[in-house]
Amino acid sequence: MNDFSDAFATALSLILNLDQDLAEIVLLSLRVSLTAVLVAAVIGLPLGAALALFRFPGRSAAIVIVNALMGLPPVVVGLVVYLLLSRSGPLGPLGLLFSPAAMIIAQAVLVTPIVAALTRQVVEDLWAEYEEQLRSLGATPARAIGTLLWDGRFSLVTAVLAGFGRASAEVGAVMIVGGNIAHVTRVMTTTIALEVSKGDLALALGLGIILIALSLAVNGAASLIRETARRYQGALA
Amino acid sequence: MATFPPITPLSVEGLAFAVDGKQLLSEISFTLEAHRTALVLGPNGAGKSLLLRLCHGLLQPTAGRVSWQGAGADQASAHQAMVFQRPVMLRRSAAANIDYALSLRGVPARQRSSLTAEALERAGLSALAKRPARVLSGGEQQRLALARAWSVRPQVLFLDEPTASLDPAATRAVEELIGRIRADGTTIVMTTHDLGQARRLADEIIFLHRGRLVEKTAAADFFSNPQSQEARAFVAGELLW
Numbered sequence: 001m002n003d004f005s006d007a008f009a010t011a012l013s014l015i016l017n018l019d020q021d022l023a024e025i026v027l028l029s030l031r032v033s034l035t036a037v038l039v040a041a042v043i044g045l046p047l048g049a050a051l052a053l054f055r056f057p058g059r060s061a062a063i064v065i066v067n068a069l070m071g072l073p074p075v076v077v078g079l080v081v082y083l084l085l086s087r088s089g090p091l092g093p094l095g096l097l098f099s100p101a102a103m104i105i106a107q108a109v110l111v112t113p114i115v116a117a118l119t120r121q122v123v124e125d126l127w128a129e130y131e132e133q134l135r136s137l138g139a140t141p142a143r144a145i146g147t148l149l150w151d152g153r154f155s156l157v158t159a160v161l162a163g164f165g166r167a168s169a170e171v172g173a174v175m176i177v178g179g180n181i182a183h184v185t186r187v188m189t190t191t192i193a194l195e196v197s198k199g200d201l202a203l204a205l206g207l208g209i210i211l212i213a214l215s216l217a218v219n220g221a222a223s224l225i226r227e228t229a230r231r232y233q234g235a236l237a
Numbered sequence: 238m239a240t241f242p243p244i245t246p247l248s249v250e251g252l253a254f255a256v257d258g259k260q261l262l263s264e265i266s267f268t269l270e271a272h273r274t275a276l277v278l279g280p281n282g283a284g285k286s287l288l289l290r291l292c293h294g295l296l297q298p299t300a301g302r303v304s305w306q307g308a309g310a311d312q313a314s315a316h317q318a319m320v321f322q323r324p325v326m327l328r329r330s331a332a333a334n335i336d337y338a339l340s341l342r343g344v345p346a347r348q349r350s351s352l353t354a355e356a357l358e359r360a361g362l363s364a365l366a367k368r369p370a371r372v373l374s375g376g377e378q379q380r381l382a383l384a385r386a387w388s389v390r391p392q393v394l395f396l397d398e399p400t401a402s403l404d405p406a407a408t409r410a411v412e413e414l415i416g417r418i419r420a421d422g423t424t425i426v427m428t429t430h431d432l433g434q435a436r437r438l439a440d441e442i443i444f445l446h447r448g449r450l451v452e453k454t455a456a457a458d459f460f461s462n463p464q465s466q467e468a469r470a471f472v473a474g475e476l477l478w
Contacts, residue, residue: 132295133325137341137389138315147337151328233328233369 003201011206022203026210029187032100032174033167036107037115040167041160044112048119048159049145052127063120069113074106078176081106085177098179103187106173111163118159122152154229161222165215242308244316244392245271245424247292251301254287262287262448265301269441271392274425276435276456279445280477285428286322288445289395292426293319309392315342318391322398324382326370331362331381334370335388342389352388360384360414376407383414387423394418396427400434412437432472436460444468446477 014022051063083089085097085105096102126148134144149156171189178185180194188207195204252265262284269275277285290296292303294314305313318338327334335353344352357363360380365373370381379399386394396415400408408431415438419425429435435442439456446467452459463469471477 130325130327132290132319132321135295136293136317136319137338139341143341147327153328233371 007201007205010202011209014203014206015210019206022206022210024183025186025188025191025207028100028185029168029189032103032187033107033164036104036167037111037160037164039104039108040111040115040163043108044115044163045119045149045156045160046145047112048116048121049123049149051116051120052123052148053141053145063117066113066117066120070117072110072113073172074110074170075172075176077106077109078173081109081173081177097177098181098185100178100185102177103174103185106177107167107170110170110173111167114163114166115159118162119149119152119156122155122159123148126152154225154233157225158222161218164218168211168214241312241316241392243271244305244307244309244313245269246306247393247424247426248304248306249292249301250304252288252291252298252303253300254284254291254296255299260448262291262298262445265445265450267443267450267453269424269426271307271424272422273440274419274427274438275441275443276439277426277428277443277445278430278432278435278471279451280471281430282447283445284448285445286397288443289319289397289426289428293317293395295319316392317395318386318389318393319395320379320382320386320397320399322401324375324378326373326378326381328371329369330367331370331373332357332366334381335385338385338389344389356384356388357381359387359417361410374407376403376410379403379407379411380414383411383418387418391423393424393426396425398428398430400429400431408434432474444471446471 048066051059051066081102082097084091085094085102086092087097096105123145127144130144130148130151134147139147169189171193174185174187175190175193178187178190180186180190186194188211192204192207192211195201195207247269249268250266252262253260254262265288277288279285287296291298294303294317304310309316327337329337332353335356336349339349339352340346354363354366357366360383362377362381362384365377370378373381383396383399399415400411403411412434415425415427419438425438427438436456442452442454442456442459443450444452444459444465444467451465452463452468454464459468460472463472467477
């Protein structure tokens, strides 16, 4: 128990003193995960909306696959991206392995299905309400997708934040494709894994506290956005 | 928009609609001339809303056809609008709801704001322009839905039970707005289960019963001297099923 309180005290002082190493790791984590989520949103939002709107052969199967991909094991994604990016892999010549770019790719692969699957659900519900009106007004399918994404914006923020939660908490994929290289690809989760095995609990715990605080902040923001929407737009009523 | 050649008359021939082998509408034929207000009447389940959706092109008939006979018929869908029983308000301001409809019809941005203001004014909603549409009252939403439909200056306006869930004051405001749209020369096809409303608004009555067209007559004749047994019972206020 003393170990824990000692580690906790040291962790707090690291955070409060804005320890250089700690700050660097946190900032890299944010950069990687936020970029990955941005990429996932750009792909996942229209993809999810298209799945909601269009009827095509194999649609049910496509939805099942996207939903299943939400639970993709990070280490498997890491492995596949590793194979693609390794020197002898098809994308080897890009030289991205063990760089933040590789970590962004891996996390984007993990997060895109989450954004797409949640978007599909939100947009499908909205489409059920809007379909006749939008068709009556003469909206093309492309225009309808834009309208539905915009009108579902408050719910979709939650979908994107869920993706961010997944990306920032994940360790397996970034460990494999990033390599956990100090000052290059070391992020919060990989540092925690490493420091715990080295016995430096303070840094690990400090990062753990920041991760949890981040997760709280993200979910707090999501709930605030939904509340605001309910109050001012009647959007979720 | 105002100078576009007419899409009317509307011709409906042998129209039928079935879902999963269940025949919901059959052998519906009639013609509707321009500038008329036709009220579609009949008991619940007679197929009133279905008929409107088929005429508007939201549903495809399983047999028969809906055709527009006027010179502008090839662009018929761009000159119709529909208001639904429960107004579908986009999650944005009242003004933005109208602006959206105008933009879908290809009205350039610089003309949209004045047309939007005009439509809101017409519906008595100018003061609520910036209010999120979905926090408006039911009556205000329905007037906004009418203003949005009217903003694109449709030649033909379909109204599906536009006052079904409104109180008398809101119903009156909506009817007044319909009256003004009608006075512009807009052809209106409307369903209602309110006989008083039908008397107030209709030029013609299209009376459906169990998915069939029983009568299509001038409103005055329908109410004073209904031809069919079903229509007589309906006008007399008897329960019909």
